[in-house]
Amino acid sequence: MSALLNTHAKKILLVAGILLLGVNITGFFISLKNPDVYIEEKGLFKNDVLLSDEQFFSIVDQGLTNRKTYARKLNEAVNLAIVHYWGDSGTHKYNFRIPFYENFILFSLGYLIPDLFGKWELFDYKKAVERSVGLCSQHAIIISQILKEKNIPAKMVGLEGHVVVTAQVDQKKDEWWILDGDYGVVIEHNIDKIEKQPEIVRPFYQRKGYDSPTIQVLVDIYGKEGNSVSKLNRHYPERYYFETLSYMLKWIIPFGLMAPYVRRREAKAH
Structure with missing residues (x-):
């Protein structure tokens, strides 16, 4: 009787394994992107997504x-x-909760532990770009990962309510700039100088056309209090490695x- 139950259990595990494998393979052919992202009006900025994935990677791969x-x-x-x-x-429309076919x-964890996994920022920058939705931190993660791939030193800068990237733009002079992908602004100063003189960020945001109240908020959060600078894998260590x-x-x-059933079949064959 126990042998029969053991056989049935192995068959059930085999079927479960085949189904999950099929789901994984299916995921290769289903995009994380909802085309509505190109017309989404609830975003912080108007007309926020203007590049297709192909256009984006043609720029990145230069x-x-x-x-x-x-x-820049x-x-x-x-x-x-x-x-x-x-x-x-x-959450569902734009796959903030990672869909079953993807992972x-x-x-599953998105439902079991929604506070941690209900909305998941992606650390695989290609998947993040494919999804095309996220907060300032998602913008920063993408920039950081691509710079790492290009062997350009970069770190995440956590401000009080905003996340940007600091990147080494001149190796010989050890010159670092701030890249704010969310606002589309490049600040030609390093974070140490900015923390001491936060007002120096103002003209860079002004050139991008942001209004005075918005810029004042940004100037205030660039102050030193509460800021953190670290590599991506240290900025989000648990989530980075868990993904x-x-x-x-x-x-x-x-x-x-599937292995127990396969081993059983092999044992019978011998």
Whole structure:
């Protein structure tokens, strides 16, 4: 009787493994992007997404001849590819909660622990661009990851209510700029200088056409109090590594479920 139950259990695990494997494969053919992102009116900024994925990556994949030029182009591209929106109504519509076909582990945790996983910022920048929705931190994550891929030193800068990136734009002079992908602004100063003189950010936001009240808020949050500067994997250590682990496990688990039945068949064959 126990042997029969054991056989049935292995068959059930086999079917579960096959189904999960099928879901994973299906996920390759389903985009995280909802086309409505191009006309979304609830975002913080009007006409926020103007670049398609193809246009974005054509900019990102350009040769790196000058760090300053590349940093400007990258910052602008991220600004035009990601809508600043994170409202509850978009949780399902824009896949803030990772869908089952994309990663069944993150999907399940989105319901089991909604406070932590209900809305998930993506650390895989290609998937983040594909989804095309997020807060300032998602913009910063994308910029940081692409700069890392290009071997350009960069760090996340957590301000009081905003997140930007600081990047080394001149290696010889050790010159660092601030890249604000959310607002589409490049500040040609390092964070240490800005924290001491936050007013120096004002003209950079003015050139982008932001109004005085908005700029004043930004000037205030660039002050030193509450700021943190760290590499991406240290800025969000648990989430950064867990996402990588979950994308490995989503393939390991299905094969692990199928393994007992396969081993049984092999044992019978011998």
